[in-house]
Amino acid sequence: MAATSTSDPPAPTRRQKKKAKASANEASGAWYPRWYWPSFTVPGIVWLALLFLLPFFTVLSVAFGTVDPIFRQPLPVYQPWWWSFATFNETLSKFYAGDAIYQGPLIRTFAYVFAASFICLVVGYAVAYYAARYAGKYRVLVLILLISPFWISYLMRIYAWQSLLQPDGYVNDILTGLHIVGEPVNWLAGKHITVILGLVYGYIPFMILPLFGSLDRINQSMLEAGRDLGGSPFETFRRVTLPLSRPAILAGLVIVSLPMFGDYYTNNLLGTTQTSMFGNLIDNAVTQAGRGPEAGSLVIILMIIVIVPMLYYLHETKRAAAAR
């Protein structure tokens, strides 16, 4: 093996050598057999093909298949040329035609995701801004505290709020104690605000970290330049800080809203059917017998809804990685 590297063309200059190495690395042919690097990825690719792509094909086959009329079992159709779109169209029509029983959940999903993402952005920006610029000697502590929700189970965090919001829970104790409300409020009886705040509580850490990373990288001298050129603090923020953090804002909005679109557990713990979302439709369809094709159809519809933000996020991360 060593022989190949010593029998290289004679004594090039250092720069040439470096260049040659770079191109050799690019082509990955001079130093390594062609199959060498691809072979590292084979287990991962096989895993993803079998357990990420194949499942999605199964969803299509189930959604565009039929149901056994007697046993209420889904009968998937694995040949795309025999796919039937009857169930899919029927599911789709539940969003707009007739009683439109799925319209409520769909509208609520968009409204909740929109409201919750917006609150996440406003609160998250303030917190990230403070942590990145003013935390001073408490910086490490603040950072640990900001990250710690990641290490606490999502379920536990929502469960904790479910306990606090009980009719005899501490939230009502405080509110009645301060005479803000006369009677204890039943927060868990399908209130929009409870579910929205639950979503904010659950996903805001995902917003804060990219914002912190971006605000932390802004060069202090840029802000000073903005001030020196006569900008007010607000003006400097609007014309320097905000544009510089725009990629992080968009990435943060996508990364908090994607899981919210598929969320059903926050709702199931903090709300009722009055506050059900798209995720609840899927979860209900999956767990009931005979509704397999409908569950598959709903998964496809959700995928269509989230594919654009997903691709946008992947595109942006790629661009950011290339710029670095």
Add this chain to the structure above:
Amino acid sequence: MSEMGATAGTAAEATKRQSWFKNPWRKPYFLEGVTVLYLLWSLVPVVIAVIFSFNGGRSRSAWQGFSLRWWTADPFDSLFHNPSLRQAMIQTFKLSSVASVVAVVLGTLFAIGIDRWHGRPARGANFTMLLSFVVPEIILGVSLFLLFTQLLKNTVTLGTGAQWLGLIAFQISYPVIIVRARLLTIGPEYEEAAMDLGATPTQAIRKALLPLLFPAILASFAVTFADTVDDFVTVRYLSGKADSEPLSVKIYGAARASPTPAVNAAATVMLIATLLVIVVGYLIYRRISRGTGDSDVGSFAQL
């Protein structure tokens, strides 16, 4: 006259207020307040939930005195005596340990390969990997459920095996992202040096690259372990009989029915397990990367 004096007074006050507002070095009281309130809001509920695992009564919302009833004392309902909760604890550790080790091995290999392999198939594989990172978990969970109950119903049965397969598929992207970020900072020079000194490519990877990657591998193990302990969407759809439900699924089920503080105790165990792995991981990480300039909490957290 007096009227004019009053106007002058308010004007002066206004200028003073304005100059205070304009002072760029004033303390950012508002932001500080928001941050402190946010941190309290985000962490106090969890602390209260932990405290309530020591509640004396059945309630998880009204304090009825301290006891270890829900941890050990109660012969049937406590966490360490209730057979279903004990089984769930075992299942959680079984799932997380295996899934995180396999995900880290597969993910690390994938990251090394994809970092050096250029070409159309590599881009496709990388894209699929990143897609699995951002896809909402319910989509993957339901897809896997349909895969194992329809297409592969005679090959894989729902339960521990299916949960392992699904968890690894969902988690594999974390080590890939973390290890690749590290690979970018290392560069190819160390391996090249090793090969100039006569190492085969495989020896160069084993003896030069892997030790350099170790902190990243360790961090991805901590992250995936913590994440698999907390995961419940994928695991819930893929659990077969009740004995394959881990703690997270039990907590979800109980929270929707009538939970006792034993659920708080179960959640606390998950919390301790996760924090333990993270803290141990961080300590080892700090030991290894001492002197390389990235041994602070921030760089570990941002991995």
